[in-house]
Amino acid sequence: MLEPLEPLIHALARLPGIGRRTAERIALRLARDRSRSMARELTAALQGLETNIICCSRCGAITTTAADPCALCTDPRRVTDLLCVVEDPSDIETIERSGAFRGRYHALMGKLSPMRGEGSRHLGVENLRRRIEEEGFTEVILALNTDVESDATAAFLREILAPLDVKITRLATGLPAGSGIAYSDPVTLSAALRGRRPM
Amino acid sequence: MIEKDQAIVLRTAPYSNTSRFVLWLTREHGRIATLVKGALRPKSAFIGQFDLFYTCDLLYYTRNHGGVHVARECALLKPRTAFRTQWRACLFASYLADLVSRVLPDGAPAPAVFDWLDDVLDELATGEAAAETTLHAELTFFDRLGWRPVFDRCAICGGPANQTERRAFFAAARGGRVCAMCAPDVRDAQLAPADALIILAGWQGARTPREAKAIRCSPRQARDIAQLLGAFMRHHLDLSPESRSIAFIG
Ligand SMILES: [Zn+2]
Numbered sequence A: 001m002l003e004p005l006e007p008l009i010h011a012l013a014r015l016p017g018i019g020r021r022t023a024e025r026i027a028l029r030l031a032r033d034r035s036r037s038m039a040r041e042l043t044a045a046l047q048g049l050e051t052n053i054i055c056c057s058r059c060g061a062i063t064t065t066a067a068d069p070c071a072l073c074t075d076p077r078r079v080t081d082l083l084c085v086v087e088d089p090s091d092i093e094t095i096e097r098s099g100a101f102r103g104r105y106h107a108l109m110g111k112l113s114p115m116r117g118e119g120s121r122h123l124g125v126e127n128l129r130r131r132i133e134e135e136g137f138t139e140v141i142l143a144l145n146t147d148v149e150s151d152a153t154a155a156f157l158r159e160i161l162a163p164l165d166v167k168i169t170r171l172a173t174g175l176p177a178g179s180g181i182a183y184s185d186p187v188t189l190s191a192a193l194r195g196r197r198p199m
Numbered sequence B: 001m002i003e004k005d006q007a008i009v010l011r012t013a014p015y016s017n018t019s020r021f022v023l024w025l026t027r028e029h030g031r032i033a034t035l036v037k038g039a040l041r042p043k044s045a046f047i048g049q050f051d052l053f054y055t056c057d058l059l060y061y062t063r064n065h066g067g068v069h070v071a072r073e074c075a076l077l078k079p080r081t082a083f084r085t086q087w088r089a090c091l092f093a094s095y096l097a098d099l100v101s102r103v104l105p106d107g108a109p110a111p112a113v114f115d116w117l118d119d120v121l122d123e124l125a126t127g128e129a130a131a132e133t134t135l136h137a138e139l140t141f142f143d144r145l146g147w148r149p150v151f152d153r154c155a156i157c158g159g160p161a162n163q164t165e166r167r168a169f170f171a172a173a174r175g176g177r178v179c180a181m182c183a184p185d186v187r188d189a190q191l192a193p194a195d196a197l198i199i200l201a202g203w204q205g206a207r208t209p210r211e212a213k214a215i216r217c218s219p220r221q222a223r224d225i226a227q228l229l230g231a232f233m234r235h236h237l238d239l240s241p242e243s244r245s246i247a248f249i250g
């Protein structure tokens, strides 16, 4: 019965967080909509994405072909000497939403992870190095995740960027907001202790 | 049913906003997959208890149908924090975890492979000679799978490896070193640096890990050895994982 839907199910199941079951549910829902309005809306949105949406050629943030480099890269009101390096464009969104950072961004588009097929060559380190030299940043903030491979990636970047005349910092790690000592694991707790500051 | 086992984290992936999918190598139950529900909630008992290359005590509910079990409790035994700063060692750990997850089938007990990986990760976490450690580990891994390449004699005629021989040969399909006399009759025999073959024979003949460790190789020799073992792996395991070339070449 699902045979005619197979190409759609297959395509949907490749999306992050969508398994075979969910893909089938979505495909069925679209198929039984007589008005076709859902499918039409989705088609138009996907076509729009295919032609208009890209990752900023400078920082990697999601932007449109008409605005490349993106507003984050060109907005003169933003701080121009701070560069925040993240793994993924979605991290840029998250940090922007926090309102805590007003500088420039750079998305690596991955991390050092051979098991995922990502090595140092995939991270576009040359690009990053060139930006730091050409755009005159005084501080590079490594805002990577805190899993093993992200930490290793930060160590790698620190080594690669060390010869450049720029201060390199890493986001502090510590106890999550709303959590307590009793709930924390040894790795987090020792990082929090090392990262303690005077008050 | 609830199972309890020691387990090494081979791979993790997001499952939902707060849950994760984790692939483990367990000591008694081989490779298994579990969901870790609520793993990312701030007060989850799982927070910080598992990450790549950790060895943990794992308690899980078995689900026979879907194949994916559900973790109930996890306590870390060895976090191997050195991988967080020793990025080269981390690349090799990532490759070896990938290798194990490709080679082992789901749910088939492989305690020898578990012990092997646990030891190799400990060794890599010292941060020293990561490439050598990995090459030596590949050799012992082949051994545990029942593939033992021959380096100390000719794999065809059994003639002793001539230490003074300049031109040595290697034939993955024939299982190892091939002497100059036999080489012309072997189709896939490739010229191989004699010093690399001698190091491999030394590693294989070592009676203790410490004895093997004492046999060092230069970066050039490591590249040659990686090439030979890569050919062996391609032929006998039908594998040439991208993770391997990323770890060795970049
Ligand atoms: Zn941009």
Ligand SMILES: [Zn+2]
Residues within 6 Å of the ligand: B154, B155, B156, B157, B158, B159, B178, B179, B180, B181, B182, B183
């Ligand atoms: Zn021979």
